[in-house]
Amino acid sequence: MAWKTLDDMDLNGKRVLVRVDINVPIVDGVVTDSTRIRRIAPTVRDILAAGGRPILLAHFGRPGGERRENLSLNQLVPTLERAFETKVLFAADCVGTEAELAAELLQPGEVLLLENTRFHALETKNDPDLAAGMARLGDVYCNDAFSAAHRAHSSTEALARLLPACAGRLMQAELEALESALGQPERPVTAVVGGAKVSTKLELLSNLIEKVDYLVIGGGMANTFLVAKGMGVGKSLAERIMKDTAAEIIKKAEGLGCQIILPTDIVVAETFKSHAPHQVLPADQCPEEGMILDAGPDSVARITEIFGQSKTVIWNGPLGAFELEPFDAATNAAALKAAAMTRAGQLTSVAGGGDTVAALNASGAAGDFSYISTAGGAFLEWMEGKTLPGVAALDQAG
């Protein structure tokens, strides 16, 4: 890893431009999950402790280059103040005279938050002039937004080339966790991939079969694999046009020594509802009116047995319709096994992706995982083996 960390930088008296991802969910002006904000607090704290003046740059939602009051970052100031336990000032633009003045007047111990970078249309074009305007506000650049590192934008990419640059604490933790899960993992490695569609995870599956020893496939996408193996899946969610692709993945995995684990038994209902009447059937016996909503107990036993043999688990996507009880059972049972093994020091467990984290939180297992990523799209792209522009820019700057 070629990038620098905060420890490599002289921060005393410096204005530190910190790119954070505080793209948190908000309902009626209330932050419903402040995880991303809490996770950047160590970076802010360490900069303050080193005598630096943190100036936060961030996007919020997708305003499409226009100023939109409902996407103003101003509304996050109270949540940030609680998380950082310090005063947070706000500038109504991320470049220009007002922002420059606010950055100049920032006092030791205070934090400055700049307005949504995506109010400028040039941000998402990775425009160097916009980045130059941002660079005028700081002496040092720190990227702590791993979850936005898959975007090559002015504040994540171009800016890293204009100032001495380093990774923040969260970026560092994310990259180290991913490296331990998929870069140089302790083997055997098991990947769990769930979610609705094979088509959105093709690149992921292709990359994983080259890297992992076991690949557990769950959720709606497992149905497509069952179809590829010639089984009927009734009214289940399945991408029948992807069946040849799924068959190819199975074949390629065999050649690479990666074992693909599909459900051997299934939980079937006729309606997509919580507590819908359901039955457990062998995987090849889904009735025509049936919908597969979860993996069955035999499948779970097989998955937990494979975890038992593994040293590393990397997880993206739930195993069933986890938002509907009791179709969260397979996800919960597998997650609790991974959590217990991690607690016992037998397993490194890393998970990421919006739905995944929601499912693991609901199972009560998340707290015991070795690492839970704050990233959705960036986590997926990293697992696909792609270079993330925000990380690559730091490497070069380092």
Ligand code: 3PG
């Ligand atoms: C996210 O929440 O996925 C990140 O903040 C990136 O946002 P984006 O998908 O709108 O680029």
Ligand code: MG
């Ligand atoms: Mg996204």
